[in-house]
Amino acid sequence: MSDVTASHRWKIEKGLSGDFIFKAMTVLFAFSILVILMLMLYEMVSQSLPSIRKFGSHFITGMDWDAVQGDFGALPFIYGSVVSSVLALLIATPLAVGTALFITEIAPRRLGGFAASLVELLAAIPSVIYGLWGILIMTPWLQQSAQPFLQKYLGFLPFFDGPAYGVSMLAGVLILVIMVVPIITSITKEVLTAVPRSQREAAIALGATRWEMTRMAVLPYGKSGILGAIILGLGRAVGETMAVTMVIGNNPQISLSLFSPAYTMPSVIANEFAEASSPLHSAALMHIGLLLLVITLIINALARLLLWSMSRGAARGAKL
Amino acid sequence: MSSMTSTSQPAVEQTNNMRSLPLRHAKNSLMTILMGGALLAVLFPLGLIFVHIVKMGISSISLDFFIHIPQPTGEAGGGMANGMFGSLVLIGMASLMGIPVGIFGAIYLSEYGGSRISTVIRFCADVLSGIPSIITGMVAYSMLVVPMKGFSALAGAFALALIMIPIVLRTTEEQLKMVPTSLREASLALGVPLWRTTLKVTLRSALTGVLTGILLAIARVAGETAPLLFTALGNQFWSSSLTQPIAALPLQIFNFAISPYEDWHRLAWAGALVLVVTMFALSLTARYFGRTGHKN
Amino acid sequence: MNSKVKLDDLNVHFGGTHAVKGVDIDFPANSVTAIIGPSGCGKSTVLRAINRMHDMTPGAQVSGRILLDDTDIYGRGIDPVAIRRKIGMVFQKPNPFPAMSIYDNVIAGYKLNGRTRRDEADEIVESSLQRVALWDEVKDRLKSNAMELSGGQQQRLCIARTIAVRPEVILMDEPASALDPLSTLKIEELIEELKERYTIIIVTHNMQQAARVSDVTAFFYLGELIECGVTKKLFTTPDKKQTEDYITGRFG
Structure with a gap:
């Protein structure tokens, strides 16, 4: 495909070509999938840090769920x-x-x-x-x-x-x-x-x-x-x-x-x-x-x- | 070994070959009946749900449902006009955010992407579409609600957009891949730049298929409730502000269904009927497009 | 030669298409009959009618009679499953069961009879593999996956799987068309040996192959049987003009 577009190269060199902008956009949006996934993990981890720090593995084995006492299992x-x-x-x-x-x-x-x-x-x-x-x-x-x-x-x-x-x-x-x-x-x-x-x-x-x-x-x-x-x-x-x-x-x-x-x-x-x-x-x-x-x-x-x-x-x- | 091959007796073998036939046919019939039974067992409750929605919905629905907002607790009458409006706003905004991302991402996968990175993105999209929508809601909460210091229509739409993206991406990519390479080459050979070719030729000839994907994505998010619980939150009144909590039909159905009031239950059934009819219409339209798209 | 399989006014329709038109043939016992003709002439359709494979195709209609010995296999109360135990089939592309070992592939059909003793199964696997000349190549790896074999070996495995059921007739639908020349040769030699015990009907698009392996050849064109006769004669002095045109390469 690059062969075909080669004939336009003299035009392209002058500045940002349509092709370049277009491709950049698709790259951006395609990689946003990865970003979303990473962001989800990051947000969930960072937001739950207070609980992870406080309860650690006890969180998984704890039986109590008491919002008043602040004890969560x-x-x-x-x-x-x-x-x-x-x-x-x-x-x-x-x-x-x-x-x-x-x-x-x-x-x-x-x-x-x-x-x-x-x-x-x-x-x-x-x-x-x-x-x-x-x-x-x-x-x-x-x-x-x-x-x-x-x-x-x-x-x-x-x-x-x-x-x-x-x-x-x-x-x-x-x-x-x-x-x-x-x-x-x-x-x-x-x-x-x-x-x-x-x-x-x-x-x-x-x-x-x-x-x-x-x-x-x-x-x-x-x-x-x-x-x-x-x-x-x-x-x-x-x-x-x-x-x-x-x-x-x-x-x-x-x-x-x-x-x-x-x-x-x-x-x-x-x-x-x-x-x-x-x-x-x-x-x-x-x-x-x-x-x-x-x-x-x-x-x-x-x-x-x-x-x-x-x-x-x-x-x-x-x-x- | 060789002695065995030469002394085999066809007559004996034949009877042995056929001896168990009645038993085998009986087993076949039994399994056929069991599978048919499974189908009935699956369709029965689903049919029941459908009948109940239609029956309860029709007996509860009225013009009021479409033009009024809910009455205060326990009072008769009222409707879900604000919820339906809110849902439209949310879906519209979510589409604006999610569809371009999905389509451009798909163009990358089918037209540009190297095979390894494309596979990774595809895989992530598939995995993303399996993440519980309530998690998407939590993420939208911490990314938008917390910084903006309040529940908002915008946050709800963002959560729905996150759900739409992988669906639009995967269906669009599949459609683009079906466009024959010769079509692209014909356009490129005429000196049309690649990006114009992609938009005007490739995407255009896959248009009905892409539309199908979009409709399916809309149908999916139209009924989503969990991601709106702590983003759009819901609203008893009319609101069209993007920075304020907004009502949504599924949220209203949820809140009214778990309420102890008979009148609200009726509204919930009416809402369910509207929602189901909308979704079926979307999904049938999508199928129709999908079918004609493949013929062309 | 006495006939083993006899087609009597066989017609096959698919929806509105009349694919096989009023065919009568005798297939002699313990011999190889080749069915040749240009593609789309209905030769595979005829073959698949002989073990009632068309039962599986929605919209396919078979009329006329097919006699196995003296039984009409399309007659009332005839069980197609029983028929297929007597009339085995080998397909164009090798199709071993990919989830099974070599051993399990060979015994798969036989095991349908019910509980099979271990030593009985061992014997059948060995004799069937020997008969297709595959035993020496695989005897040390009977438990490995069937897909590890080469294409030619897979096809011989499929033949072994078919004869393990102890059929009387074996149908072959272009069994060597997906194979390399050496594997093709092996399959052809195998066919020659198998005819001692079985009646073989083979569809082939390769006229040299038909001439090499068959005793009798039937030439089909546009769903009709044009000519059927002793192979040597049909290829040297055919009765019909169409047959001569075809075998001399003037069309098809």
Whole structure:
């Protein structure tokens, strides 16, 4: 390309050329991505320094969250985030992968396409609307029907113990399942679509049934991509704020029972940050934010690497 | 070994080959049913949510919703006019800040960038788009709200822009890459400078695709709530000042949904319907553009 | 020669396209039949009809009969999965399963029968690899990934995978077109040996290859069977003008 522009060089030498200015602009904006990322890390670290200095590693293991006494420990929030996300992923993964497989391998093309666009539209519904539905429809239903039912038949388990408030870890997990399934489904679908036809034909020609073909050729080929999709879903679940905040009960406690209200890292930030009572309180919230940022950075980097290794087919996941 | 190959008995082998067939077909049917079941289990709650939004939304929505601001606590009536207006202001400003960055960044990646640095930027953009939006809100807070000594529409728009940038960047880049090199070369060969070629030829022929990316980014931020909690903050009244807190539709839905008042719940449902219809419209338009874009 | 596979008025449609038009052929048992013709003449389509691969393509319609021995494989109540256990297929590009070892690739199809004893599996892997003359090259690294093999080795691996299922007929869709000349030669020698046990039908765009490996050759043009006969005769004194034009390189 430089050959082509060479003919204009006599003009260019006189001053700043359009090409130079234009390129400089694109460079500036492209690198702003790196700057934003660095800036985010820097801001989060510098703003949480008072808390890091004061509490150190005690912050992660501490159980107390007392704005009046100025004592902050984040363990209940970390616990709430980890448990709610992991449980949600355990339920969502088989549903999402099963759905994606049904769409790509079994359903007639029309039906599959329709179901896929439905799932994608649902993935676009904002978090606050899931929260609205969760708090006004799902939690009353949990309180009046589901929880009494579970208590009656599974109440001997520690997981279904205690009074039914509706708002609970259970509600948080369920809303997360509903929210991450469309994301995992649509990325898994992309990954499965990228499995070459020749792989499917190899299995079919060996006399495999459709399921055997899926197990033999499709799933192993898409393994890393599907794993990437699941981890991306995990990242979403961990960072999910509004819907969880609205249904999980917002009570910083560690309890085995899914009926107990709980609290997550993003939720406590959402609830307390705007009205933090002291500089140390906001630093502690920033500290939680920093932990959340680091966790999601790691999760996302891992997911992207897996998806990228699955080649271009799955790169579309970036848009979700 | 060689003795084995020559003494194989086709008849026996054949029966062995087919013996397990009924079982294998049964397993296949079972798995098919399980996968279909997964689809139904996924679509059922999502369908339920959709039905509830439409049902509750339609029964709650009225002309008042679009022209009034919320009534004081507990009083009947009122609407979310200021929230919708505020959302428009926020999205408009965020687009002004975020879209140029995304598009120019994408031009760098597809037209100039060396492969290694482009990969790094792409990777960072993908990772950035996975960062929880509440963190983006915190960053906007410490970068704008603290120095400006107050919550503001500007800070809210900045947070939304940060979310838009990676989405616009990645979709635009993908579209630019699909423009054939021959088109660029044809223009360059006519003596058109590279930067004009990029704007007038490359970007132009990818325009519908780029538009799709922009619409998707707008659809994404239109419903964002968490990053506005401590930037735009929300406002009970009309405000159009960029340095003052401003109302936003998702914030109002949130605040009204967690309130104990029946009337406010109704407003929240109406707001949810408006938001969902807007997002679906955006996303369907984006799909439409996306499809026609690929044909051309 | 008695026929193993017989096509009786075979027609294949894709949507509105009539890709294969009323084809009748007998494929003799324990011999190699080559299907030749210019690209787009429907030769691969015919081949894929023989193990019901078109079942997987939405919009594809097959009519007429294909007899394996005396059974119509498109008949009522015929299980395509069972058919494909008897009629194996090797594709144009080697397509081993990339997530599997060499060993697992060979045994993948056989294992579908259900639980397989370890020694039984070992035997099948060894005999199948020996039959494709790959055993000596890979016997020390059976557990390494199949993608580490060269293209020619991968294709022989795919053939081993196919014969491990113990089919009666092997379909080959231009099996050497993606390979270098030396690997091609090896595949051709292999085909020669395999015909002792299997009925082989091979699609090729390479007329020299057809002349070298096949006993019978069928020439297709625009979805129709123009001529089918003993290879030597077809290449020296064809009955039809179109065949002569094609083999002398006047078109295609």
